[in-house]
Amino acid sequence: MKKQVLIAGGGIAGLAAGIGAARAGWEVRLFERAAVFSEVGAGVQLGPNVVRRLQSWGLQGALQAVAAFPPRLVVRCALSGAQLGTLALGATAVQRYGAAYASIHRADLHGLLLQALQQQPDVHLNLEQTIEGYSASDEAVTVRTHCKKVIEGDALLGADGVRSRVRAQLLGDGPPRVTGHLAYRVVVPQAALPQALRTSEVTTWLGPRLHVVQYPVRRGELQNLVVIIEGPAPDDLDTWDHSANAADLESALAGTCTALQDVVRGVPAAGGGWRLWPLADRPPLRAPAQMAQGLVALCGDAAHPMRPYLAQGAGMAIEDAAELESALSMHDLEVPLRLRRYALNRWQRAARVQARSLRNGRIFHATGMMRWGRDLSMRLLGERLLDQPWLYR
Template identity: 65%
Template structure:
């Protein structure tokens, strides 16, 4: 009989896993708690390590139709506006890593993965069916949803995000930790921005205790902007999405340079959404400490459920896509039992994920540095350029 994987969570990681595992010959039943998939107005950067996998799944043309492909990463001082350094992307990324560096609207990538999963034989997607509990007796795993549906499968993947119910039942390690950082996000019409703030590039503005990143999505028709500052929001930590205002962001940014102020001030008239700015309180978990945190018995974790990370290496989606590919490879090992296959998945992933998590935390400290550390950072970028901005160990994997 065809083995069956149950997946809790229909986000990027869940859909990627559904597609990859079905391509490996398993049947997949995915359950998502939301009653419908809705558009979330945020951007995603995909390094060559992720786009290489998407191409391998036959999604190269689909990605090209919705993404932008920046020609460089430019680092600028948020206070003076001066350029600190540049990392060529575009043709150089293709030549060096065999796959492009892409920037894409989260909803567009989600829709691309969803369509591919729905068209793949053996995939069933159930909406409005959030996981309530599961039971693993060593022979099969049984999932029960909040609406009372009960399903049995040969394995369960928890891809249900930062606040994963699968993780809590599996590991009982408590809630995520607050980082003390806030992310203001906006999705803007490129044509409505000042000409100097457009262009096919990723721009990172670095300042004391803050940084801002902007990059094109939707073939360059829209610009994703995210500003990360220090602070906290009132209310429940799990209620991560709040309305925000440009005045609050301007206050948080302080005395930044004129071009960066122009970008923030342009948001209300250039926004693609009902509100120019949305506010997230960022949370994460400590780096994965071993394979036991990614798989036990017939249950495994992937994406943010396994290794939520800070966005300072732009690898949240990339690691979820890598997880999906590694899981499919492990589950295709018919010569060993399912718990062993899941352990091989965890062994293949945990150290790399821990390294990416740790590097993301380190990058946050570097991006937000103050005093002499900030001056040393700026000098290093000026002198060494792409030698400190490129990440070969990550992109070549």
């Protein structure tokens, strides 16, 4: 008889975890609080380390159909517009790491994973069902939903995001920390932009206490723009109005170069509306017990929420799922040992990515002499600084 895994959360982490568990031969019961499966947000970058996992699940064709594959990364100074460094992607990434570097709309990635999960046997997707809590014994875990349903399974995976209820009960470590960084995001049709503002590359603009990233998604038909600035956020993030004011953003970018300001000012004319998110994270993982205890494990942002300065948030969730597939396939081990194996094999890498993301944020937003040294190093070393063999391999 198949073992049954219960999954809290129907976002990218939950769907990926479901694919991993189903491929390991488990029955999957996934619980999503929304009335429909959908994904808000904007673009996602997928390094070769992530694309390889999708390829191993037979999703290369599906990815190829919806993603863009930028030929290079360009880093520019947000104040002067000068080019600081470049990194070849495209065929170079395939040659170095055995897989491409992709950029994809978050909704397209979500849809790709949802379709792949639905094609697996013994998968039950439950909408408008929020897992509010659980109880666990040595043999089984029982969850309670907001509508008073009680479901028993052999394991529980918390993939319910940065404010995970599963994590809150498992670890009791309080809410995530407010970073003081705000992300303005928008996606616009490239055809609606002047030719000079369209792009097939990933461009990162680095400025004092801010940076901007732009890249193509959806086969290059859309352009994703993210502006991250340092600024105060309200105390109650859950009730904050996320509609962003374009005038506030233009004010925050005063002093940056004309080329960058043209990019931002081109958004309203192209029919785009900025959305604003305050960023939250947690410190890097300190032990495997922060990812799995007994019959309960965490994955994605529920386990290791991170700042977006290494573009690996979604990627780490997909890596988690691949490791879950391997661990849950160890049918000669008891379930707690399988989940502990998963955590032992994941926590240090995830912690390293969290820590490097923090470090990158300080470098991206540097001021004074640190900014001067960053720019000089980038000009001298360029690709050696931008490439990430430890990550992409």
